[in-house]
Amino acid sequence: MINEQILNYLKKLRLSSHMVQISDSIEASSHQEFLLKLLQAEHERRETAKNDRLTKLAGFYTLKAFDAFKFDEVTLPEGVTPQYLKDLKFLETATNIVMYGNVGSGKTHLSIALGLLACSRGINTKFYRTSALVNRLAEAKKAGELSRFLAQLSKVELLVCDEWGYVPLDRIGSQILFEVVSECYEKKSLIINTNIEFSRWVNVFYDEQMTGAIIDRVLHHCHLLLFPGPSNRLDPTMLR
Numbered sequence: 001m002i003n004e005q006i007l008n009y010l011k012k013l014r015l016s017s018h019m020v021q022i023s024d025s026i027e028a029s030s031h032q033e034f035l036l037k038l039l040q041a042e043h044e045r046r047e048t049a050k051n052d053r054l055t056k057l058a059g060f061y062t063l064k065a066f067d068a069f070k071f072d073e074v075t076l077p078e079g080v081t082p083q084y085l086k087d088l089k090f091l092e093t094a095t096n097i098v099m100y101g102n103v104g105s106g107k108t109h110l111s112i113a114l115g116l117l118a119c120s121r122g123i124n125t126k127f128y129r130t131s132a133l134v135n136r137l138a139e140a141k142k143a144g145e146l147s148r149f150l151a152q153l154s155k156v157e158l159l160v161c162d163e164w165g166y167v168p169l170d171r172i173g174s175q176i177l178f179e180v181v182s183e184c185y186e187k188k189s190l191i192i193n194t195n196i197e198f199s200r201w202v203n204v205f206y207d208e209q210m211t212g213a214i215i216d217r218v219l220h221h222c223h224l225l226l227f228p229g230p231s232n233r234l235d236p237t238m239l240r
Contacts, residue, residue: 018045047122054119059127064112073106075226085110088118091158096190096218100197101227107193110225111160114191118158125158130177131167137176146176153180158189165196165204174206178214185217192218 007017022041028034071082084090090097097114099107111127118125128136140149153159159180169177184190196204198219202211 016042016045018042051120051122054122054124055116058115058119058125060112060115061127061129062112063116064109065116066113069106069109069113073227074110075228077223077225080223080225085114086117088114088121088123090223091118091123091189094184094186094188094221096184096192096222097225098218098222099191099193099225099227101195103195105227107225107227108162111162111191111193115158115160123157124155125160126153126156127160127162130161130164133161133180134169134173134177137180138173141172141176150179150183154183156188158191159184160191160193162193164192164194165201168204169206171206174210174214177205178210181214181217186221190218 003020006020010017010019019038019042022045023034023038026034026037026041028037066086076082085097097111099111101107115125115127137146137149140146181190198215201215202208205211205214
């Protein structure tokens with residue numbers, strides 16, 4: 001009877017019914033301590049649920065953690081350490097991360113690990129293969145929903161673009177991707193994974209002017225991480 005009344009009030013106050021279950025396991029020496037612990041437990045539950053939801057919506061096609069990543073195979077710029085990256089300090093200054101190196105050298109692994117860490121800290125994150133993002137933008141533009149989709153992207157705090165430059169873009173694709181880069185400029189961080197050096201980005205985008213504008217915005221506030229090693233996916237026996 002009492003639980004039913006509690007549930008009724010929780011519903012009226014728009015609070016979670018989980019608080020009833022939580023209350024059964026709380027030990028406290030005073031009413032105030034009980035209430036504090038109850039509210040703390042509910043807050044932690046909500047934060048966990050929120051972070052799990054962010055991870056699910058981020059779009060990771062696989063999950064990769066830091067414990068399986070080897071930083072000794074990455075050349076970090078001056079002032080950037082593994083701990084700096086794990087603390088997500090680059091997000092505080094809307095600094096971009098460009099990861100450059102061979103296919104299979106760990107760029108995607110590190111970017112997913114950073115993205116998962118961001119989600120676990122309540123940071124709205126999106127992960128896209130760049131060609132898939134451009135296709136989604138093009139579909140939205142064709143359907144007259146580009147402004148709406150760009151508005152959704154504007155709420156993202158960390159945008160990861162994997163396989164950047166793997167597929168050449170036409171004029172429309174270059175223009176709408178430029179819109180995304182411009183929207184992020186000095187407002188939020190981009191993580192870009194590529195095996196194409198900057199001098200060859202002109203072969204990916206529509207023209208030199210467009211390429212120059214994109215590179216300018218990406219590199220103005222940026223850390224360049226180099227992955228000089230061979231592909232980790234390559235069977236060593238194939239090299240003999």
